[in-house]
Amino acid sequence: MSINRECIEACQRCAIACEQCLNAMIGMDSDNDCPRCCRECIDLCLLCAQAMARESRFAGAICKLCAEACEWCAEQCGAHSHDHCRACAKACRDCMETCREMATN
Incomplete structure (x- = not known):
């Protein structure tokens, strides 16, 4: 699996986890x-996945911004003990790592 596919999938998983957390909250x-x-x-993860899927010239910059949003969300949701917040924080950390890799390539 290429890093592109991994990152797209991480963004999709993160958007879903954030939707579930948002709904539960x-x-x-x-x-x-x-x-x-x-x-x-959610918005940035979906935009990021779309940009990578179409090989946008701005994908790297969008990945960088997405990683920043994911880091913030992981910190905020990770501070809570709810299962949905913990799952969201983990998905955000995973997405942040793959997006940072994409942003530096």
């Missing part, structure tokens, strides 16, 4: 930027 109080970070992360 409806009506719940948060003492940080969860679920706000999930909304940002």
Whole structure:
């Protein structure tokens, strides 16, 4: 599997985990930027996957921005003990790593 495919799939998994976290947080109080970070992360992960799929000339820059959003979301959701937040934080960390690799290539 090429790094492109890995990154696209990591972005898709992350967007899904963030959607699930965002949905689960409806009506719940948060003492940080969860679920706000999930909304940002979803949009950037989907954009990133699309850009890589079409081999956009801007894919590297989008991957860099996506990695930053994923890092923020992993920190915010990782601070919570909810299962959905923990799953989201893990997906965000995985996506962040692959996006950083893509951004430097």
